[in-house]
Amino acid sequence: MLLGRQKIEADMAHLKSKIQNPKSKKKAVKRINLPLTREDVLSLHIGDMVLITGKIVTGRDKIHEFLCKERLSGARIPFNLEGTILYHCGPIIKKAGKDFEIIAAGPTTSMRVEMYEHRVIADYGLRGVMGKGGMGRQTLEALKKNRCVYFHTIGGAAAHLAERVKRVIDVWKLREFGSTDAMWLFEVRDFPAIVTMDAYGQSLHEIVERKTGREFKKLTG
C-alpha cells in the first residue's frame, strides 16, 4: 500500500487526468465559465464536480440582510450580479499598497442566510450560490423556480481555495460592514465545488440527512 502522502498525490494526479480526459469512464469534472445561462444551470445535477472560472461575488450575513431589506435595483450595486455566483465567504484579505492580497478564502456555513436567500435569488438574477453545509427547503424551492444552483465547496480549505482566486477586483460596503462582511468581487480560476442542490429540486443534503436519520434511529431506538 502506498504511504499516505504518495497516495494523495496519486489521487490528485488521477483527478487531474479526469479533468483533461472527460471521456474516461469515471464521471468527469465539468469546467464552467461565468456568467452562467439558464441552460448552463439546467445541465448541472447533484453530485457533479465542477471547476468554476470567472467573476464571483462574496456575501455573508450582513450583505444578505441588506440586499433583502433594501431591494436594490441592479443599477445601485456596483457589480453585475446577473448570471454570477454569490459565495458565502468572509475572506482574510491584506491591503498591499493600492491592491488587495487574498490570504484565505474558504466557505462559511450557508444555513445562516436561509431566511434571506430565496429572496436574494429571486431579486438579483443570480445563477448560483456557493458555501458549505447546504441550505433548506425555502432555498431549494427558489433554486428550482429561478433556475439557479447551489455549489458546495471545501470547508476549511481556505489556503487551497485562496490560490484559486486569481485577483481581487473590487469591494463594496467595506467601510460599512468591514472586511469579513463586505461584498468582494473575485476573479477565480478552476475553483473546485460540488453541485449539491440543483434546479430540479434535488438536494444531496436531504438525501444524506434521510440516510443518517435512519442510522440515528437504529442507534438510539
Add this chain to the structure above:
Amino acid sequence: MKLRDALVDLYRKAATSLPADVEAALISAYKKESPVAGSILSVLLENVRIARKTERPLCQDTGVPVFFIKVPVSVSQRDLRNTIIEATRIATREVPLRANAVDVITEKNSGDNTGIGFPIMYFEETGRGRLIVDLMLKGAGSENVSRLYSLPHVELKAERNFEGVRRCVLDAVYKAQGKGCPPYIIGVGVGAAKDQVSRLSKEQLLRSLQDENKNGVLAKLEKKIMHDCNRLGIGPLGLSGKTTAIGVKVGVNHRHPASYFVDVSICCWADRRSRLIWHI
C-alpha cells in the same frame, strides 16, 4: 525573546499548522474512504500542506481564540492577560488573523480580535516553575452546532447514565450534519452545572487524539461513541462517508444529585491548537 512575541508565534503556529495527530487521523481516514469522500479528504490534506508551507491560515475563520493557561505561583494573572491582549492585536495584523470580535451593542467589529471577554482566557495556578499556554482557535461553524443537554431527556430517551451521554452526542452530531465541517473532533463534559461542563468539554479538545482516557470506563465510552458517530454516515463535509468523527474525548466532574448536565463541544477537522511552554 519576549513572552509577547512567543505568544504571537503561538498564534501563527496554531492558525497555519494542523497538529500532527489530527493530520495523521485524516490520512488514515483517507485510506479507508470511498472515491468521493476520499477526494474531499485529499483536498483537505492538500490545504494543510499549502497552509504550512506558505504560513497562511488553514481556514479563513481563525475563530475565537481560547486560552487555557497554567500559571506559576509568582506570576501575575493581570499582567499575563494584558500581554495576551497585546499579542492578539499584533498577531491579527501580522499572521494575519481575521478580525472576529464584534461589539454586541454597536455591531462594530473591533478590528483586532480584542473586546469584552475576547479572547477567552481560563487561568489555573500551577506549582511548577513554568508557564503553560494552550491556545485553541475555535471556528464558529462548529461552535454553532455544539449543544448543551440536561438529563433526563425524554425525546432522546436519555437517562442519567453513560448510555444517556451517548445519545446526547449522537443527537448533536446528527443535527450538525455537515454544517460544522466534519470529520469532527468531539469534546464531552458531564457534571453539575452548565458553565462548568461547557468549559470541561472544550478542555477535552486539547487532548491529543492518541491520548487514551486514564479511566477505563471513560476510555470505553469514548471508543463506543466514536464508533457510533461513524455509523451515522455523515462523512467528510457532510457529503456522506465512513468518517464523521476522528476523536471523542470525555471529561467528568462530580454532579448534584438533581442535575446531570452534558455538554457536547464539536470541533471542525481544522482543529487548531498549539502549546507554549515558557520558563519563568
